[in-house]
Amino acid sequence: xxxxxxxxxxxxxxxxxxxxxxxxxxxxxxxxxxxxxxxxxxxxxxxxxxxxxxxxxxxxxxxxxxxxxxxxxxxxxxxxxxxxxxxxxxxxxxxxxxxxxxxxxxxxxxxxxxxxxxxxxxxxxxxxxxxxxxxxxxxxxxxxxxxxxxxxxxxxxxxxxxxxxxxxxxxxxxxxxxxxxxxxxxxxxxxxxxxxxxxxxxxxxxxxxxxxxxxxxxxxxxxxxxxxxxxxxxxxxxxxxxxxxxxxxxxxxxxxxxxxxxxxxxxxxxxxxxxxxxxxxxxxxxxxxxxxxxxxxxxxxxxxxxxxxxxxxxxxxxxxxxxxxxxxxxxxxxxxxxxxxxxxxxxxxxxxxx
Numbered sequence: 025x026x027x028x029x030x031x032x033x034x035x036x037x038x039x040x041x042x043x044x045x046x047x048x049x050x051x052x053x054x055x056x057x058x059x060x061x062x063x064x065x066x067x068x069x070x071x072x073x074x075x076x077x078x079x080x081x082x083x084x085x086x087x088x089x090x091x092x093x094x095x096x097x098x099x100x101x102x103x104x105x106x107x108x109x110x111x112x113x114x115x116x117x118x119x120x121x122x123x124x125x126x127x128x129x130x131x132x133x134x135x136x137x138x139x140x141x142x143x144x145x146x147x148x149x150x151x152x153x154x155x156x157x158x159x160x161x162x163x164x165x166x167x168x169x170x171x172x173x174x175x176x177x178x179x180x181x182x183x184x185x186x187x188x189x190x191x192x193x194x195x196x197x198x199x200x201x202x203x204x205x206x207x208x209x210x211x212x213x214x215x216x217x218x219x220x221x222x223x224x225x226x227x228x229x230x231x232x233x234x235x236x237x238x239x240x241x242x243x244x245x246x247x248x249x250x251x252x253x254x255x256x257x258x259x260x261x262x263x264x265x266x267x268x269x270x271x272x273x274x275x276x277x278x279x280x281x282x283x284x285x286x287x288x289x290x291x292x293x294x295x296x297x298x299x300x301x302x303x304x305x306x307x308x309x310x311x312x313x314x315x316x317x318x319x320x321x322x323x324x325x326x327x328x329x330x331x332x333x334x335x336x337x338x339x340x341x342x343x344x345x346x347x348x349x350x351x352x353x354x355x356x357x358x359x360x361x362x363x364x365x366x367x368x369x370x371x372x373x374x375x376x377x378x
Contacts, residue, residue, distance in 0.1 A: 025038055025039045025040070026038050027039065039177065080131075081127075081130075081136060081137075081140060081179065081259070082127050082128050084178075084179070084259065085124075085127045085130075085131065085258060085259050085262055086124055086127055088259065088262040088263035089123050089124050089127075089262040089263075090124075091263065092116075092120055092262065092263060092264075092266045093117065093120055095266045096113070097111065097112070097113045097116035097117075097265070097266055105369075105370055105371065105372060105373060106269075107268060107269050107271065107312065107315055107316070108308065108311045108312050108315050109269065109270070109271040109274075109308045109311070109312060110269035110270070110271070111265070111269050111271070115270055116265055116266075116270050119265065119270045119273050119274050119277065120262065120265060120273070122277055123258060123261075123262050123273060123276075123277060125294045125295055126258070126295050127258065129289060129291060129293075129294055130255060130258055130280065133255055133287070133289065135181075135251050135252070135255055136255055138247075139180050139181040139247060139251055140179040140180065140181065141179070141180045141244075142177050142178065142179060142180070143177065143178070143179075143180045143183045144175060144176075144177050144183075145175060145176060145177075145178070146169065146171075146172060146174075146175050147174050147175070147176070148171050148174060148188075149187055149188060150188045150189060150335065151189060151335055151337060152335030152336060153169060153170050153171045154166060154168075154169055155167045155170070179259075180244070180245075180248040181248045181251040181255075181256050182256060182259055182260065183248075184245050184248035184249045184251075185249070186231055186234055186235075186249075187234070189230075190230050190231050190233075191227075191231060192227065192228050192231035192232075193223075193224045193227050193228055193320065193321075193324075194313075194317060194320075195228065196228045196231055196232075198249070198250055199235075200236055200239045202232075203232060204225055204229050204232055205225075206225075207221060207222065210222075214357070215353060216353040216354065216356070219325075219353070220321060223321065223324060223325060227324065235249070252287065254279045254280055254283055254287065255280075255287065257272075257276040257279075258273070258276050258277070258280070261273035261275075261276050271308065274305070275305070277295060277297075278297055278305045280293070280295075281293050281295060281296070281297050282297075282302070314371075315371055318354070318371055318372070318373070319373045322347075322350060322372070322373050322374070323373065325346070325350060326343055326347055326350070328343075330373070332374055347374065351372060354368070355368050358371075
């Protein structure tokens, strides 16, 4: 779809279907839309204004859910260790259908509507993809950014995020006044807990600096950053069940149900959880959070991603040794809690040879 002449006078660019894993169909032609959104004007020229007017959040979320239904549910995870409460083909279908039932109401929420302006995002801005040059002793300039193959245009509330290297950890409290809690009690911690506390504090301190600057100089972005995760997560998790299992999406639905009134929805919640189901969810949530916290912490400590990619600015052998040391500290702690070696390896995000 061509861009408006005001945006692209030389007609060098256009907007095509989304190319990310969430939308990929493996060469098939399932009955869902992968974009771009059809503008409301008749000549099909894309401007930012008619892109926004033509965007339908309900259709956006439903297309993600339909894509996962079309792809099916693998019984074996393609990469990484298998998360708890991974699910079955039947539960996969059921949770996606529940998501599609609640999407019409969620899509009309004012917090989402006012932060739905479409924006372009490079989702992989880590240090290895940013080229710089040292012009003088005190000046470093960015000369280039690579790996644009995953760029996308989507609602601002989905695109607004901390850069990968500034993203806060789970204990982070958003807001322009709240500071990260200072480190305390390190003397009473063992080596593993002490390392976790230091990494958490340092990362959250950097994230707070980024948030304060964003709030001061880009209020629209800061507003989008603070959209409650319970509202926006459904537009992420609907597209990930065939890779990450059903629990992240089921967790999103359970949180929406629990806090439906607090989120100021006017109509009744279209889905329902029994007390027994919520109790089971809380038990599964604790196990999943333990698993997920470990994945996040290890990747941050090793400066890597889910695939184990290491930037060339780091020493590969040093990172391998660091990986082994981290695993040994974790294994020692888990063995003391009566976990087996097999259970420990299943939790660890990367392969361990011995």
